[in-house]
Amino acid sequence: MATLQQRIQRLEDIEAIKNLKRRYIFSIDMGRYDDATDTFTEDAIIDYGVFGLYRGREALRKYLTSDVSKQRSRLGIHHLHSPLIEFVNDTLATGIWELQAMVQPKTVDKAYWMAGYFTDEYVKENGQWKQNKLKITWQIITEYEQGWGKQTIAFTKSDYGKIQL
Numbered sequence: 001m002a003t004l005q006q007r008i009q010r011l012e013d014i015e016a017i018k019n020l021k022r023r024y025i026f027s028i029d030m031g032r033y034d035d036a037t038d039t040f041t042e043d044a045i046i047d048y049g050v051f052g053l054y055r056g057r058e059a060l061r062k063y064l065t066s067d068v069s070k071q072r073s074r075l076g077i078h079h080l081h082s083p084l085i086e087f088v089n090d091t092l093a094t095g096i097w098e099l100q101a102m103v104q105p106k107t108v109d110k111a112y113w114m115a116g117y118f119t120d121e122y123v124k125e126n127g128q129w130k131q132n133k134l135k136i137t138w139q140i141i142t143e144y145e146q147g148w149g150k151q152t153i154a155f156t157k158s159d160y161g162k163i164q165l
Contacts (some may be wrong), residue, residue: 014085016129017122024131025078033064040131041123047135048085049116073113075104075130080118091124102144111144 002010020049027036037060040046046054054060081098087165088094101114121133 002123009090011091013087013090013093013124013129017085017095018083020122020129020131021080021083021097021118021120023067025080028064029076029078033061036064037061041125042130045090045133046156049134049138051136075102079087080117093122096124097118107129109161113140113144113148114138115148 024036024039027039028034037057040057040060042057043055044057044060046060046139048054052063054063056113078099080103081100084096086094095118097120098120099114099116101112104111116136116138119133119135119137120131122129123132124130141149142148
């Protein structure tokens with residue numbers, strides 16, 4: 001049985017990982033892309049599904065600060081739900097988060113509902129938790145006006161062209 005101190009440390013680690021993920025999502029929504037990328041390890045793998053695969057923190061930073069990304073949303077609100085965080089050991093953990101997002105691109109006069117889930121890996125570096133792997137599995141990307149009951153698009157890279165961002 002774990003000691004009281006070990007159990008407290010585990011709870012503190014869970015809260016640190018939750019705050020790390022919150023900081024990442026809030027930074028994305030606010031356009032603070034340097035803050036968002038700083039939540040990752042240097043050699044992280046970030047898989048946004050139809051929106052691209054990025055190897056390394058600097059590749060993600062380049063994408064997020066590119067003209068393409070800056071034009072992508074005039075409004076983005078991402079909600080995370082129901083985290084399931086499990087520990088492999090004291091410095092490695094995994095997480096699954098449900099995601100719902102409302103997005104309004106700058107490039108078209110449409111709004112979108114988006115939903116799916118994150119599958120993450122976290123590592124503790126120098127006493128701080130960082131995201132090491134992030135994968136989004138999209139379940140719904142649909143125009144707001146259509147709703148997810150009438151239209152669901154974009155599960156694979158080949159469907160990307162159907163999304164007018």
